Amino acid sequence: MQWANFLAKEAATHSLSLKQTAAFIKYFNNEKLSKTEAQLASELNVDIATFRTLMGEIYNKFAQNYPELAISSSRDKLENLQAYLRAKYNSELDVLKPLAAMKLLKTLVVRERLQQEPWVARRICKSLGYLPLALELVARYLDKMPDLSLETLLKRLEKKRLEHKAVVNANSLMAYEYGVAEAFELSWEQLDENAQSFGCLLSLSALADIALSVETIEDDKKQELWEKAIADLLELHLLQRESKGIYRLNPLIRQLIQIKLDKSNEADEAKTKFAAMMLEVAKLIPQQPNPEDILNLTPHIPHITEVATHLSQYVDDENLITLFTKLAWFYQGQGLYQQAESWLQQCVELIQNRLGLKHIDVAASLSNLAGLYKSIGRYSEAEPLYQQTLELRKHLLGDNHLDVATSLNNLALLYESTGRYSEAEPLLEKALELKKCLLGEEHTDVATSMSYLGLIYESTGRYNEAELLYQQALELWKRLVGEEHPHVATNLNNLAALYCYTGRYSEAEPLLEQALKLRKRLLGEEHPDVATSLNNLAQLYESTGRYSKAEPLYQQGLELSKRLLGDNHPDVAISLNNLAALYRHTRRYRKAKPLFEKALKICERTLGVSHPTTMTIRANYASFLREAYH
Known part of the structure; x- marks a missing residue:
């Protein structure tokens, strides 16, 4: 088979559009990739930006079927795709003499x-x-x-x-x-x-x-x-x-x-x-896969993808959303948001086509896509989806349903993320009231809603009300699940964060220490929540001027996040930023600068330039530069 024919066959197999096919064949039929992007774009009568967009879309289509491509760094993506295509071509039939x-x-x-x-x-x-x-x-x-x-x-x-x-x-x-x-x-x-x-x-x-x-x-x-x-x-x-x-x-x-x-x-x-x-294998994908999960599941992903892409009609209605959502989790858990978005978008479209626009699974698929957009700071895209989900659930389930309470929470937390506290508060209050009515006062979902509402009170300076809710939520968790539970550690952190924010460090410190010990004991030393606790306690030490105690905790948290999440995860960027800030405060500018730069690069690549975390780190870096070099 000629190379050009092989490329045409691959384009058809991966359902490339006419424009994508033209760009694909033009790029990879380029002998030794010798022509520049500008030359190729000119031959296709498009500008360089459009050409790059087309090549990015092409790469993502291949990466959906082959996870080993999806984990490639952005710098060498097309080189990796070229190597993949050559290897596949060489494995095809070769005529002998x-x-x-x-x-x-x-x-x-x-x-x-x-x-x-x-x-x-x-x-x-x-x-x-x-x-x-x-x-x-x-x-x-x-x-x-x-x-x-x-x-x-x-x-x-x-x-x-x-x-x-x-x-x-x-x-x-x-x-x-x-x-x-x-x-x-x-x-x-x-x-x-x-x-x-x-x-x-x-x-x-x-x-x-x-x-x-x-x-x-x-x-x-x-x-x-x-x-x-x-x-x-x-x-x-x-x-x-x-x-x-x-x-x-x-x-x-x-x-x-x-x-x-x-x-x-x-x-x-x-x-x-x-x-x-393949559905049974897909069900094994957790919402937050760790490196071991990724390693074990990666060989199965192409085959799960094959079902989602070509055999979805053979998946029953009740499991359709599970198949696509699990695939999205696999990629989202690695910070591969484009791949996750693609699967969630396909999920929405497929469920709407199969089950109709007014189906409860449509609401769930919209909510999942909105959740992804919120996590990467695309709030303007998340908001209408959350609103559609809320209205659809009300229409299908009535106003007094737990799924409606969940939608109220989701929309409220989106408003909180964008500083719209006055819009978030009534939704969270309504969600809390609804959960109490449906589940009773003694339920873990009620405790969770209390924490969410406490966050709004804290953000609007109503610290006494926030503290009361955090304490009530903590006590409720203890009564319902006992003292030894990860959610108890999370609520200890919430209360400690409030104390830190209001300068009550002596009250916050024992809570943070308790949360760290609890997480290590319950989750093991190698867990993302342990890294979070290490960072929280380090921040308290830094805030109280105990830099020598803060530094090793920041370093431990950073190394743990890298081991668990990989070098290019947003949580790693936050750890880098925290350690850089400590170096700045102790005037070790040479150490601080590369950490700020790396943190900013990670966030811009994974979350986007307008995400709050990205903007915070960019502001920290700019402030550092003014202090260190002016």
């Missing part, structure tokens, strides 16, 4: 067998188009047929060519790929029903490594059937083993098996089964 094809066949088949019919062996190589994959398939087939003559094999291949020519043409396979189709057909006929069904199931996977943990199957009979199917497919070279528990289907073999599946009466059943399997 006739002598090389014969040499390969000699390494695969017993020499004496070929020597008995040498001219037939050469004709077989030619019939197979000198394709390595076809030769490998035929060799494995011969292994299972020790007494089969090469002449008979050639006749069978010629017969299969006639039978499958129409099928191959109908599925747009290139002419020189026919050899594989016939060799595949002979091998396929050697499989029993169990292996064929399993092969069909695997063909629904993405073009990526397939993790098969057969040992985790509880049903012994099913485990044995899967093990036998894998062995049979491996024996005939229809499946490749990459490493322990990791397998891969050749792209063309995958396509040929899919043709078999679509012609069978079991296509819908297999697709429903595969979608259900």
